Amino acid sequence: MPSKLELLPAVDVRDGQAVRLVHGESGTETSYGSPLEAALAWQRAGAEWLHLVDLDAAFGTGDNRALIAEVAGAMDIKVELSGGIRDDDTLAAALATGCTRVNLGTAALETPEWVAKVISEFGDRIAVGLDVRGTTLRGRGWTRDGGDLYETLARLDSEGCARYVVTDIAKDGTLQGPNLELLRNVCAATDRPVVASGGVSSLDDLRAIAELVPLGVEGSIVGKALYAKAFTLEEALEAVSS
Numbered sequence: 001m002p003s004k005l006e007l008l009p010a011v012d013v014r015d016g017q018a019v020r021l022v023h024g025e026s027g028t029e030t031s032y033g034s035p036l037e038a039a040l041a042w043q044r045a046g047a048e049w050l051h052l053v054d055l056d057a058a059f060g061t062g063d064n065r066a067l068i069a070e071v072a073g074a075m076d077i078k079v080e081l082s083g084g085i086r087d088d089d090t091l092a093a094a095l096a097t098g099c100t101r102v103n104l105g106t107a108a109l110e111t112p113e114w115v116a117k118v119i120s121e122f123g124d125r126i127a128v129g130l131d132v133r134g135t136t137l138r139g140r141g142w143t144r145d146g147g148d149l150y151e152t153l154a155r156l157d158s159e160g161c162a163r164y165v166v167t168d169i170a171k172d173g174t175l176q177g178p179n180l181e182l183l184r185n186v187c188a189a190t191d192r193p194v195v196a197s198g199g200v201s202s203l204d205d206l207r208a209i210a211e212l213v214p215l216g217v218e219g220s221i222v223g224k225a226l227y228a229k230a231f232t233l234e235e236a237l238e239a240v241s242s
């Protein structure tokens, strides 16, 4: 288990643009321009990871497949790819970008047999995104309920899932701080590494998440705070460097 918190700056893509949403809700987009420029800026600033999301694919409003492949292909750093990866075709396209790993969300709720199969086939190239309101999972771009967090976690653990990306939807894109209690509870329920997502607003938030590394938190996705210039990525990397 790494001793320092990994940071994953986010590039969420909607209709060809880098955007941030509030609570992951379609229609709340703030646009931040070219996804490739944003990703290259995070790379230049020293990021070791990029969290790249195809929001159209997640919402079922099309996809940005070619652009996502272009961005992933332009990166020298590790890429975690998310959004609308739900079957053999979308998984093959995602893995073919050369990304380090993919996040499955809806599929883990709706087609558990397929997810068990790809976990056994692709190992730690597969992570599962556990996107919750309270302790209820949400799928289909976070628009539909999809079962209990802890029951699903136990099932995925038994199937060998390598890693979880845990998002409190109520916090996502709000700059209200991460849900540390949720992260502690998930870490207590699994021995697999956890990537925190949603709500980071300050360097102190990142330091608080870094304190959970001994419990099993491996990384933190940071989106809105970077775009809103609450701090720079260089400052964030420095804050979690020890």
Ligand SMILES: O=C(O)c1ccccc1NCC(=O)[C@H](O)[C@H](O)COP(=O)(O)O
Pocket: 010, 011, 012, 020, 021, 024, 025, 051, 053, 055, 058, 059, 082, 083, 084, 105, 129, 141, 142, 167, 171, 172, 173, 174, 175, 197, 198, 199, 200, 221, 222, 223, 224, 225
């Ligand atoms: O990841 C998805 O599949 C997804 C689906 C639907 C809505 C949002 C989705 N992801 C959003 C993210 O992964 C954000 O980039 C991340 O949670 C950052 O949040 P924040 O730091 O609060 O901006």
